[in-house]
Amino acid sequence: MVAQIIDGKAFAAKVRGQVAQHVSALKAQHNQTPGLAVVLVGEDPASEVYVAAKHKATVETGMTSFEHKLPADVSEADLFALIDQLNADPDVHGILCQFPVPEHLSERRVVARIDPAKDVDGLSVVNAGLLASGEAGLVPCTPLGCLMLLRDQVGDLTGKDAVVVGRSNLFGKPMAQLLLRDNCTVTVAHSRSNDLPGICKRADILVAAVGRAQMVQGDWIKPGATVIDVGITRVPHPEKPGKSRLIGDVDFGPASEVAGAITPVPGGVGPMTIACLLANTLTAACRAHGLAEPQGLTA
Amino acid sequence: MVAQIIDGKAFAAKVRGQVAQHVSALKAQHNQTPGLAVVLVGEDPASEVYVAAKHKATVETGMTSFEHKLPADVSEADLFALIDQLNADPDVHGILCQFPVPEHLSERRVVARIDPAKDVDGLSVVNAGLLASGEAGLVPCTPLGCLMLLRDQVGDLTGKDAVVVGRSNLFGKPMAQLLLRDNCTVTVAHSRSNDLPGICKRADILVAAVGRAQMVQGDWIKPGATVIDVGITRVPHPEKPGKSRLIGDVDFGPASEVAGAITPVPGGVGPMTIACLLANTLTAACRAHGLAEPQGLTA
Numbered sequence: 107m108v109a110q111i112i113d114g115k116a117f118a119a120k121v122r123g124q125v126a127q128h129v130s131a132l133k134a135q136h137n138q139t140p141g142l143a144v145v146l147v148g149e150d151p152a153s154e155v156y157v158a159a160k161h162k163a164t165v166e167t168g169m170t171s172f173e174h175k176l177p178a179d180v181s182e183a184d185l186f187a188l189i190d191q192l193n194a195d196p197d198v199h200g201i202l203c204q205f206p207v208p209e210h211l212s213e214r215r216v217v218a219r220i221d222p223a224k225d226v227d228g229l230s231v232v233n234a235g236l237l238a239s240g241e242a243g244l245v246p247c248t249p250l251g252c253l254m255l256l257r258d259q260v261g262d263l264t265g266k267d268a269v270v271v272g273r274s275n276l277f278g279k280p281m282a283q284l285l286l287r288d289n290c291t292v293t294v295a296h297s298r299s300n301d302l303p304g305i306c307k308r309a310d311i312l313v314a315a316v317g318r319a320q321m322v323q324g325d326w327i328k329p330g331a332t333v334i335d336v337g338i339t340r341v342p343h344p345e346k347p348g349k350s351r352l353i354g355d356v357d358f359g360p361a362s363e364v365a366g367a368i369t370p371v372p373g374g375v376g377p378m379t380i381a382c383l384l385a386n387t388l389t390a391a392c393r394a395h396g397l398a399e400p401q402g403l404t405a
Numbered sequence: 406m407v408a409q410i411i412d413g414k415a416f417a418a419k420v421r422g423q424v425a426q427h428v429s430a431l432k433a434q435h436n437q438t439p440g441l442a443v444v445l446v447g448e449d450p451a452s453e454v455y456v457a458a459k460h461k462a463t464v465e466t467g468m469t470s471f472e473h474k475l476p477a478d479v480s481e482a483d484l485f486a487l488i489d490q491l492n493a494d495p496d497v498h499g500i501l502c503q504f505p506v507p508e509h510l511s512e513r514r515v516v517a518r519i520d521p522a523k524d525v526d527g528l529s530v531v532n533a534g535l536l537a538s539g540e541a542g543l544v545p546c547t548p549l550g551c552l553m554l555l556r557d558q559v560g561d562l563t564g565k566d567a568v569v570v571g572r573s574n575l576f577g578k579p580m581a582q583l584l585l586r587d588n589c590t591v592t593v594a595h596s597r598s599n600d601l602p603g604i605c606k607r608a609d610i611l612v613a614a615v616g617r618a619q620m621v622q623g624d625w626i627k628p629g630a631t632v633i634d635v636g637i638t639r640v641p642h643p644e645k646p647g648k649s650r651l652i653g654d655v656d657f658g659p660a661s662e663v664a665g666a667i668t669p670v671p672g673g674v675g676p677m678t679i680a681c682l683l684a685n686t687l688t689a690a691c692r693a694h695g696l697a698e699p700q701g702l703t704a
Contacts, residue, residue: 235534238582239574265599273585275538283537286572286593291604293592294585300564305590 109333109365112259114251118377121254121403122167125384128400129168132391140391141170142200142226142383143192147185147211148178153204160202163380169387172198178208185211186219193221199394200226200387223393226386234275237283237405242393244386245405249281251378252313252334253288253405259367260311260332264289267308271295271322271355272315277336281313284405302326312365314355324360333361333368336375408632408664411554417676420553420702421466424683427699428467431690439690440469441499441525441682442491446484446510447477452503459501462679468686471497477507484510485518492520498693499525499686522692525685533574536582536704541692543685544704548580550677551612551633552587552704558631558666559610563588566607570594570621570654571614576635580612583704601625611664613654623659632660632667635674 132138142164146157157173164171174188185203192198201224203216217225222232228246236243256263268290272278278294286292295305297316306312306326314322315336327333337355344351354371362368369375385403392399431437441463445456456472463470473487484502491497500523502515516524521531527545535542555562567589571577577593585591594604596615605611605625613621614635626632636654643650653670661667668674684702691698 231534231538231540232531233534234537235530235532238533238537238578239530241530264597267599279537279582279585282593283578286578286595289595289597291592291594291598293590294581295590296585296588298563298588299590300566 109362110259110367111362112255112332112334112367112369112374114255114369114374115377117255117258118251118381121378121381122163122384124400124403125169125381125388126167128388128392128403132388132395132397133168136395136397138391138395139168139170139197140199140387141172141195141197142202142387143172143174143195143198145174145176145185145188145192145201145203147176147180147203147207150206153206157204160380160383163384164387167384169384170197179210182211182215185216189216189219193219193224196394198224199391200224200383202227202383224390226383226390228280228386229276234280237280240287242399244390245284246276246280247379247382247386248277248336248375249284250382250385250405252281252336252375253284254382254402255334255369255375255378256285256311256332257288263311266290266310267293268311268313269293269295269306269309270313270315271302271306272317272336274315277315281315285311285313287405316355318355319353320355320357322356322361324357324364327361327364329364330366331364333365334375335369335371338371338376408661409558409666410661411558411631411633411666411668411673413550413554413668413673414676416554416557417550417680420677420680421462421683423699423702424468424680424687425466427687427691427702431687431694431696432467435694435696437690437694438467438469438496439498439686440471440494440496441501441686442471442473442494442497444473444475444484444487444491444500444502446475446479446502446506449505452505456503459679459682462683463686466683466687468683469496478509481510481514484515488515488518492518492523495693497523498690499523499682501526501682523689525682525689527579527685528575533579536579539586541698541703543689544583545575545579546678546681546685547576547635547674548583549681549684549704551580551635551674552583553681553701554633554668554674554677555584555610555631556587562610565589565609566592567610567612568592568594568605568608569612569614570601570605571616571635573614576614580614584610584612586704615654617654618652619654619656621655621660623656623663626660626663628663629665630663632664633674634668634670637670637675 233243319339335354343349527543532542618638634653634655642648
């Protein structure tokens with residue numbers, strides 16, 4: 107078998123287009139424009155690139171983008187004062203603080219300060235609890251993106267054996283909750299699991315998120331399975347000295363000869379993250395104004 | 406193989422004894438007495454039995470028991486006023502409202518009103534989020550009791566294949582989180598799972614919580630597995646007309662010929678629930694006073 111390659115870039119563009127349509131309708135019908143505020147502390151170059159990409163994507167959908175740059179030595183009190191102001195601002199529907207933050211700040215405390223209804227990264231304890239309780243909250247962007255890709259690729263997920271490798275708060279645990287909500291039988295495996303190859307081989311849906319390059323081998327994959335590769339590791343380019351390339355948690359070549367469908371790295375899950383950030387901001391805005399949530403763009 | 410029968414009644418008595426020892430030490434060394442407030446709305450006979458049992462067990466450990474009975478037609482405002490008063494009372498470390506409550510009240514809203522630090526049933530969204538995030542919160546009593554039984558029976562759970570059948574907010578989902586925290590590979594199966602027998606048969610640890618009498622058959626069980634039966638269904642007694650008996654989700658007779666260890670119904674998981682309610686109240690009291698948490702009595 108040669109697997110279908112799941113084009114996350116194209117699908118993310120479609121999602122962003124759907125968000126833009128909803129934004130346009132919100133403006134026309136309700137005179138409301140969703141707004142996303144991004145807070146950047148310090149001058150980490152990678153963070154600046156991410157924030158710029160989020161700003162561009164936000165503006166392209168017709169939403170308002172608010173950028174707040176704070177010095178690396180900002181006090182927690184000053185950062186919290188800004189978050190409180192954004193929490194209270196009716197034009198701001200989503201707030202995210204770009205991580206990592208400098209060491210004198212606590213990411214946990216920063217996330218907890220954001221109004222859960224505006225926590226579009228879905229990282230707060232309250233949103234984790236809403237997800238775990240099957241209630242409407244805001245879901246972390248990357249697992250939400252994977253869920254959208256899976257629904258699009260597989261259709262109804264009911265009864266599928268799904269295996270999530272990795273149990274982080276950021277991805278593995280919310281991904282498992284989402285798959286369970288969609289009626290999969292869900293297994294969470296991790297570095298302490300016995301017989302990881304055997305566990306993976308049972309999966310109709312295999313989601314790898316451990317951050318270990320090419321760990322999942324081709325012969326770990328059930329023939330015909332749908333494989334979602336969330337890992338991103340930067341390694342030296344094998345042919346271009348001084349250059350690097352990104353590889354995933356799955357050994358793509360051999361895996362793509364066994365799987366039914368597979369996401370590549372790059373160009374698979376990655377582009378979905380920002381698309382889902384925009385979707386979450388739209389969802390938050392609809393809820394804030396008592397409007398119906400956008401169909402197909404939430405969990 | 407003939408399975409070892411896990412004596413939940415004896416183990417629960419041991420846990421209550423440990424709680425009592427800690428309570429005694431708290432009084433002697435810190436002049437603090439943990440207090441549990443139970444709110445009963447209306448006059449449901451079964452609820453009155455449960456509340457009386459909780460009161461008796463609380464007093465027996467040396468803790469203070471506060472009972473509040475409200476009429477069946479109490480308004481939400483009056484119930485919330487009582488909860489607010491208990492939230493503010495420094496002598497009250499744990500609060501629970503006995504469910505079900507009359508239909509004009511919302512269990513979800515009642516739980517949300519209780520201070521998460523006093524929510525000893527562990528049912529609030531915040532406590533679900535803390536559990537899902539791997540942070541210290543209060544864990545629902547029945548899954549905590551099952552975890553204690555498993556740790557006692559199996560020892561280190563790392564790498565074990567654990568299967569939880571059932572995905573309720575009250576039991577299945579928090580049970581899965583606890584097993585994951587203890588480094589099991591965790592599968593959550595449910596009514597929509599394909600091949601439930603095959604999934605169960607993979608389990609080193611099988612936890613059944615679906616509420617369907619004797620659904621789990623003997624030949625669904627891996628030889629030597631540890632089986633925890635959380636189901637309780639009341640059925641007519643086969644030999645005593647007009648009498649009833651309790652049976653679990655597991656077909657006990659055939660299962661006990663395959664399993665390595667198994668909890669009976671009654672006398673297995675059931676007695677652990679109140680023991681863990683007391684343990685949670687003790688934990689909440691220790692935290693409230695900035696003291697070390699009791700070892701072995703928390704997740």
